[in-house]
Amino acid sequence: MGNLNKEIRDGDHPDITEERLKSTFDTHKMAAQIYNSQRAADRRNEITSAVLKIPELQDIKPLPFLSREEKVEEAARKIGILSEHLYDLVNVNDGAELYHLNNVVIGGEGNPLALHGVMFIPVLQAQATDEQKKKWLYRAMKREIIGTYAQTEMGHGSNLRKLETTATYDKATEEFVLNSPTTTSMKWWPGNLGKSTNYAVVVATLIINEKDYGPHSFMVQLRDENTHKPLPNIEVGDIGPKMAYNATDNGFLKLNHLRIPRTNMLMKHVKVEKDGTYIKPPHAKMSYSAMVHVRAHMNNTMAYFLASSLTIAVRYSSIRRQGHINPKEPEVKVLEYQTQQHRLFPHIARAYAFSFAGAETVRLYEKVKKDMESGETELMADLHALTSGLKSVVTYLTMQGIEQARQSCGGHGYSMASYISEIYGIAIGGCTYEGENMVMLLQLARYLMKAAKAVKEGKKVEGLVGYLSAPDNRHSLIDRTPEKSYDTYLKTFEHIARQQIFRAFDKLEKMLTSGLPHSEAWNKCSVELTRASRLHTRLFIAQAFARRVHDVVDFHIKEALDDLLHLHLNYELLDVASYALEDGHLCGEQMNFIRSELYRSLGKIRPNAVSYVDAWELSDMELRSVLGRRDGHVYENLYKWAQNSSLNRTDVLPVFEKYLKPLMMSARKNSKL
Ligand SMILES: CC/C=C\C/C=C\C/C=C\C/C=C\CC/C=C/C(=O)SCCNC(=O)CCNC(=O)[C@H](O)C(C)(C)COP(=O)(O)OP(=O)(O)OC[C@H]1O[C@@H](n2cnc3c(N)ncnc32)[C@H](O)[C@@H]1OP(=O)(O)O
Numbered sequence: 001m002g003n004l005n006k007e008i009r010d011g012d013h014p015d016i017t018e019e020r021l022k023s024t025f026d027t028h029k030m031a032a033q034i035y036n037s038q039r040a041a042d043r044r045n046e047i048t049s050a051v052l053k054i055p056e057l058q059d060i061k062p063l064p065f066l067s068r069e070e071k072v073e074e075a076a077r078k079i080g081i082l083s084e085h086l087y088d089l090v091n092v093n094d095g096a097e098l099y100h101l102n103n104v105v106i107g108g109e110g111n112p113l114a115l116h117g118v119m120f121i122p123v124l125q126a127q128a129t130d131e132q133k134k135k136w137l138y139r140a141m142k143r144e145i146i147g148t149y150a151q152t153e154m155g156h157g158s159n160l161r162k163l164e165t166t167a168t169y170d171k172a173t174e175e176f177v178l179n180s181p182t183t184t185s186m187k188w189w190p191g192n193l194g195k196s197t198n199y200a201v202v203v204a205t206l207i208i209n210e211k212d213y214g215p216h217s218f219m220v221q222l223r224d225e226n227t228h229k230p231l232p233n234i235e236v237g238d239i240g241p242k243m244a245y246n247a248t249d250n251g252f253l254k255l256n257h258l259r260i261p262r263t264n265m266l267m268k269h270v271k272v273e274k275d276g277t278y279i280k281p282p283h284a285k286m287s288y289s290a291m292v293h294v295r296a297h298m299n300n301t302m303a304y305f306l307a308s309s310l311t312i313a314v315r316y317s318s319i320r321r322q323g324h325i326n327p328k329e330p331e332v333k334v335l336e337y338q339t340q341q342h343r344l345f346p347h348i349a350r351a352y353a354f355s356f357a358g359a360e361t362v363r364l365y366e367k368v369k370k371d372m373e374s375g376e377t378e379l380m381a382d383l384h385a386l387t388s389g390l391k392s393v394v395t396y397l398t399m400q401g402i403e404q405a406r407q408s409c410g411g412h413g414y415s416m417a418s419y420i421s422e423i424y425g426i427a428i429g430g431c432t433y434e435g436e437n438m439v440m441l442l443q444l445a446r447y448l449m450k451a452a453k454a455v456k457e458g459k460k461v462e463g464l465v466g467y468l469s470a471p472d473n474r475h476s477l478i479d480r481t482p483e484k485s486y487d488t489y490l491k492t493f494e495h496i497a498r499q500q501i502f503r504a505f506d507k508l509e510k511m512l513t514s515g516l517p518h519s520e521a522w523n524k525c526s527v528e529l530t531r532a533s534r535l536h537t538r539l540f541i542a543q544a545f546a547r548r549v550h551d552v553v554d555f556h557i558k559e560a561l562d563d564l565l566h567l568h569l570n571y572e573l574l575d576v577a578s579y580a581l582e583d584g585h586l587c588g589e590q591m592n593f594i595r596s597e598l599y600r601s602l603g604k605i606r607p608n609a610v611s612y613v614d615a616w617e618l619s620d621m622e623l624r625s626v627l628g629r630r631d632g633h634v635y636e637n638l639y640k641w642a643q644n645s646s647l648n649r650t651d652v653l654p655v656f657e658k659y660l661k662p663l664m665m666s667a668r669k670n671s672k673l
């Protein structure tokens with residue numbers, strides 16, 4: 001039998017090889033769990049190998065040494081080369097293959113086609129009529145035109161009903177007049193809007209006969225297809241550097257009474273007829289589909305960002321030696337410290353959990369998308385609630401995990417050589433885009449409050465909130481039953497979420513009964529409401545993890561995932577235990593049990609730590625991290641990496657003659673006086 005950890009190679013750092021030799025499971029079989037099939041895991045590696053054979057697709061130098069302009073140019077250069085090889089490298093109809101190709105070749109900092117693939121094409125697929133698809137979608141898929149999704153304005157992002165850009169129907173000419181009447185009405189933020197795209201789906205407030213019909217989607221050509229010059233009545237540009245994600249030209253757009261044909265409104269579900277008659281869609285929020293599309297996929301992208309940071313941190317922690325546990329023995333790998341394990345392992349478990357919850361979410365999303373094709377909208381509310389909660393909780397916990405990974409690398413974690421700070425910057429954008437996290441938690445809370453009301457009225461609720469109608473134990477059975485079952489943990493999570501949902505509900509009802517208007521009462525309860533949403537979502541994540549472990553057949557993989565799940569349940573429960581202590585559902589003795597199970601779990605995970613992160617099969621090319629190198633040879637490569645610094649081109653910088661020398665000279669002169 002070969003090595004179970006598939007990353008072992010001759011010449012690697014002995015400390016990392018030692019870790020890999022301890023693996024109790026086949027890392028490539030584990031990759032099949034993460035990427036949802038063995039075929040998908042195989043394809044990722046095949047794509048990486050093929051890319052490595054194309055010299056023009058390699059980074060010209062480490063990305064942190066590029067200026068913003070160079071980053072934009074480098075991403076565009078690679079997109080050009082990729083287009084030549086695309087059909088040989090991937091199945092272009094497979095989103096996961098395309099996503100992987102992008103991560104390996106270009107990385108997370110963006111590229112001119114980022115929003116084209118992530119939102120422009122999906123919005124056309126979901127909202128364009130067949131005729132409109134012929135006109136734009138097929139051209140977009142062949143990349144004859146490049147588009148983006150332009151919704152957010154300088155003054156409004158969260159509250160779509162107050163978008164100031166107007167699309168006023170002119171019956172006489174059968175046109176819409178698109179206008180940005182104020183500075184704050186300018187589109188501000190859309191990815192690739194600034195310089196790359198020549199088309200955009202613009203979301204504007206529809207006005208017919210002076211009546212406001214709310215946000216609707218319109219196809220707008222921004223630039224000449226040959227010269228790329230902005231068209232008349234259009235002002236467009238880049239919004240400037242950001243915290244990260246700087247290979248992308250997030251942009252602004254001002255429309256000055258721009259006229260577009262009536263048929264440029266995306267009309268698959270909603271219509272404005274020639275005479276201005278408005279025909280409602282089957283569901284009022286069908287036009288929000290592009291946002292739901294991204295939210296549904298964000299769990300997996302966040303899992304990927306988190307796993308990338310942890311791969312870097314865990315590999316580095318296995319070659320970094322510092323300090324002693326036993327003073328008579330050599331310095332230990334920092335991974336031996338319990339604090340280091342506690343800092344990293346629960347986040348490894350979360351990365352797996354997000355990936356499994358993500359797979360379930362994408363399945364529901366695909367079903368709803370198919371239903372919507374035929375006008376069936378029943379599950380839209382469930383999907384909106386689920387994706388709103390997950391989007392918020394997963395991005396927030398990912399942020400925490402990446403930052404812990406950075407700190408766990410000590411000083412070198414702060415260097416861009418770790419690349420963790422860039423991953424952090426990219427990932428935390430997710431707390432804001434596709435709906436600011438608090439705003440989206442409050443969307444889920446609306447759904448939860450409706451369910452709570454139904455239960456209070458004696459109705460049975462099912463599906464994602466079914467547990468609100470299920471029997472509850474007054475006291476948790478954790479450590480109170482002979483068999484060790486995850487059910488006792490999941491029931492405790494259910495109890496905690498249920499209690500909080502009803503606590504928020506009762507508070508809201510009390511305020512409403514006292515005569516407070518709904519919106520004011522809602523605001524005064526909103527912290528409690530967001531707590532309810534978080535707890536409900538964390539329950540779902542734990543359940544999704546347990547469902548996946550239950551379904552795994554391979555004994556060794558099941559055992560390894562079981563260890564991670566055990567860690568996850570104990571760690572997460574400790575994190576929210578105050579809710580269960582408050583009403584005596586858990587007692588001090590059970591808390592001690594949970595804590596000791598957590599510490600036991602850390603020890604159980606330790607031998608497989610490197611293998612759990614290796615199983616994500618993230619190549620050096622896509623990690624772009626000196627600390628996270630597969631071979632563990634960090635130190636000599638840190639030194640090589642620093643040679644790229646432009647400050648090292650000369651021994652003496654011009655600033656010496658200009659500023660430092662006069663400063664020192666004058667100081668020396670003064671001290672002689
Ligand atoms: C595939 C690739 C994946 C990931 C990216 C990869 C890599 C990441 C790297 C870099 C980044 C790349 C891309 C980022 C791109 C970012 C793009 C954007 O940010 S686009 C702009 C996004 N903007 C928002 O999300 C705005 C948030 N606001 C809203 O969505 C709405 O304003 C809000 C839902 C908050 C309110 O809407 P409103 O119309 O006012 O409704 P109201 O509150 O009154 O609710 C009425 C009723 O409708 C229900 N509802 C709302 N939305 C939906 C929906 N989508 N589906 C179903 N139902 C919905 C709502 O619950 C309520 O129901 P009830 O009355 O309670 O029954």
Ligand SMILES: Cc1cc2nc3c(=O)[nH]c(=O)nc-3n(C[C@H](O)[C@H](O)[C@H](O)COP(=O)(O)OP(=O)(O)OC[C@H]3O[C@@H](n4cnc5c(N)ncnc54)[C@H](O)[C@@H]3O)c2cc1C
Binds near residue numbers: 438
């Ligand atoms: C990297 C990145 C990429 C983006 N890409 C795109 C894109 O391609 N296309 C596009 O159209 N947009 C894009 N955006 C914009 C993004 O979608 C919005 O910034 C986001 O939806 C948040 O809206 P806002 O900026 O209006 O925040 P605000 O709503 O102004 O948020 C400010 C604060 O107010 C709070 N708040 C607001 N409303 C409420 C409420 N009702 N209840 C309680 N609290 C509230 C928020 O919680 C937050 O704390 C992008 C943004 C980023 C950062």
